[in-house]
Amino acid sequence: MIAEVLQAGNLYKAAHKVMQNNGASGVDGMAVSKLALYIRANRDQIVSSIHTNGYIPQAILGVPIPKERVNPDS
DSSP states (O other): OHHHHTSHHHHHHHHHHHHHTTOOOOTTOOOGGGHHHHHHHHHHHHHHHHHTTOOOOOOOOOOOOOOOOOOTTO
């Protein structure tokens, strides 16, 4: 399954979807507009590092979502 995910067409399709959805940059700070060019320039290295278990993802960027407090006495 990972081989299908890492096919060039699927990587570019995913990058395009992120750009369509106005995705935000991740913890690396890379602008979404630069994602496709980055994949194009580094795809072989990215795929190789994933296949050899050399890729270690960074922690996800958490964004707190304010919640309305409910009073239990009500």
